[in-house]
Amino acid sequence: MKIKLWGTRGSIPVPGPDTFRYGGNTTCVEVRLDDGTIVIFDAGTGIRPLGLALMAERQPLDLKLIFTHTHWDHLQGFPFFEPINHASTRITILSAPNTSADLKQTLISQMDFKYFPINFKSLKSQIIFEEVVQPEHLIGNARLFSIPTNHPGSTFGYKLVAGNRSFVFLTDNELRPHIPAKSTWQDFVEFCQGSDLMLHDAMWMDDELTDKRGWGHSSMEQVIELAAQAHPKTVILSHHLPRRSDQELEERFNETLKRKAADAANTIFVLAKEGDSFNI
Ligand SMILES: [Zn+2]
Ligand SMILES: [Zn+2]
Numbered sequence: 001m002k003i004k005l006w007g008t009r010g011s012i013p014v015p016g017p018d019t020f021r022y023g024g025n026t027t028c029v030e031v032r033l034d035d036g037t038i039v040i041f042d043a044g045t046g047i048r049p050l051g052l053a054l055m056a057e058r059q060p061l062d063l064k065l066i067f068t069h070t071h072w073d074h075l076q077g078f079p080f081f082e083p084i085n086h087a088s089t090r091i092t093i094l095s096a097p098n099t100s101a102d103l104k105q106t107l108i109s110q111m112d113f114k115y116f117p118i119n120f121k122s123l124k125s126q127i128i129f130e131e132v133v134q135p136e137h138l139i140g141n142a143r144l145f146s147i148p149t150n151h152p153g154s155t156f157g158y159k160l161v162a163g164n165r166s167f168v169f170l171t172d173n174e175l176r177p178h179i180p181a182k183s184t185w186q187d188f189v190e191f192c193q194g195s196d197l198m199l200h201d202a203m204w205m206d207d208e209l210t211d212k213r214g215w216g217h218s219s220m221e222q223v224i225e226l227a228a229q230a231h232p233k234t235v236i237l238s239h240h241l242p243r244r245s246d247q248e249l250e251e252r253f254n255e256t257l258k259r260k261a262a263d264a265a266n267t268i269f270v271l272a273k274e275g276d277s278f279n280i
Contacts, residue, residue, distance in 0.1 A: 001031055001033050001142070001165060001167060001279075001280055002031070003029060003167055003199075003278045004029070004031075004032075004276070005023075005028075005046075005276050006029065006030060006047065006049060006275075007029075007274065008022055008238050008240055008273060008274050009023060009024055009026050009027075009073070009240050009242060010026070010172075010203045010240055010242065011073050011242050013026050013073075013076075014242045014243075018246060018247075019240075020246065022246050022249055022274065023046075024274075025045040025046035025049070026045045026072075026074070026076065027042045027068075027073055027074050027238070027239065028041070028044045028045070028046030028050060029046075029169060031160060033140045033142050034141065035140045035141045036140075037139060037141070037142070038054070038062070038063050038064065039064045039066065039140075040063060040065045040066065041068065041169050042067060042068055042171070043065065043076070044073050045073075045076055045080070046274065047077035048081065051081040051083050055082050059088045060088035060090070061086075061088065061090070061091075063091045064094060064139055066094045066132075066158060067093065067103055068149070068156055068157060068158070068169070068171055068172060069149075069156070069172060070102075070106045071172070074171075074172070075110060078107060079111050079116050079118065085123065085125065088125075089124075089126070090126045092129075092130055093127060093129050094131070094137070094139075094144075095129075095130075095131060095132070095156075096146050097132065099156075100130065107120055108120040132146050134146065140162075141162055142161060143160070143162075144161075145159040145161070145191070146158050146159075147159075147183050147187065149171075149216075150175070150179075150181050150183060150216060151172040151173055151217075155173075155182075155216070157173060166195040166196050167195065167196065167197045167198075167199075167280060168192050168197070168199065169199050170188070170191075170192070170199065171200070171239050172217065173216070173218060174215070174216045174217055175218045175222045177216075178213045178214060185226075188230070189229045189230045190230075192226065192227075192232055193230050193231065194231055196232070196233050197232065197233065198227070198232040198235050198236070199272065200218065200235065200237065201218050202218060202219065202220040202238065202240075203217040203218070203219075203239045203241050204218065204219045205219050205220055217239065220237055220252065220253065220260075221259075221260055223235060224257075224269065225264075231267065233266075233267065233268065234267065234270065234278065235267055235268070235269050236270055236278075237271055253271050
């Protein structure tokens, strides 16, 4: 499968010269399965350029859109996703068990006339809501697994497995929460075990976490510690802090790798960069 990053920033879009290289758009990841199925994780502002690229590439479009949760930075790009305006588009919106009614209402509310000029119910595309079947949900030639993440609200992470290849998508997740965990450290070790590619929230550094407990995010160091036990081949550190400039991001990343990467010597670590692709 091929994975492309369209949005790598956490919390709020931050376009500008300081974020030009790693990107200012919020979370959105495209996955192309080998059978041609197009899967999209989250609808942060990165889904807007993805929509334009898809429209230029082919029609009709049959898309699977999977939501981790409905915080702004994972939802806000949806009204600007061009394929929703076309009758030739079919979108299956997938979310975790017992969340689809709430997700639908949230998407409708987001496009209420108070906030947006076009009403959700007037969209021309065919939009279907489904909940992922557990323990595994079939999408094209792949199997989708879900895990609750440690983040405020109803929030989930996912793993797509096609043949012997796997991609783990864990954004907005506090690996070491100081509140009762929805999933434990060991749960995540098992969920990520041996994956080919793993994307994880690494918004903070350890030295910044003291007063950020309960906010639902992890540090770069914690993600490396997880990799040391779960042995993914490649780890993408994502959901960058909005105020972190490209330069600071690289400095913090390089310094952390020097200190910690030997703990996970068989894993390659990269910073999520808008536009980057990975073939697994
Ligand atoms: Zn987020
Ligand atoms: Zn969130």
